Amino acid sequence: MTRRVFRYVPFTIEQDRTAEPEYEARCVSGDETECGAQSGTYRHPGPVEEWQRRHAQETRHLRYRRNFGDYAVMRPPAELAALLSGSGGTV
Incomplete structure (x- = not known):
């Protein structure tokens, strides 16, 4: 497990x-x-x-x-966004 x-x-x-x-x-x-x-x-x-x-x-x-x-977007904090953009991942 x-x-x-x-x-x-x-x-x-x-x-x-x-x-x-x-x-x-x-x-x-x-x-x-x-x-x-x-x-x-x-x-x-x-x-x-x-x-x-x-x-x-x-x-x-x-x-x-x-x-x-309306439509809403969830934004991760800058440090997490930087990590995700470097690895190609999404939140």
Whole structure:
């Protein structure tokens, strides 16, 4: 039986700047059931906020579920990254 020891490595978690974030909203107004109207997905919050304003004007609905999505990258500390890049390994 082989034994492995895993040690704590202080990775940092950063937003992946190469991928665009996503914004969207869904109307959750309603007593018995939610309205369910959706803004669609955009790369900036502005169009979603404008959709909310228009939907509220048209329907008087005032409650929305907003979603923001992005991608994250885990970065090893510099000394570990140097070791990995020298050996061709990945984390």
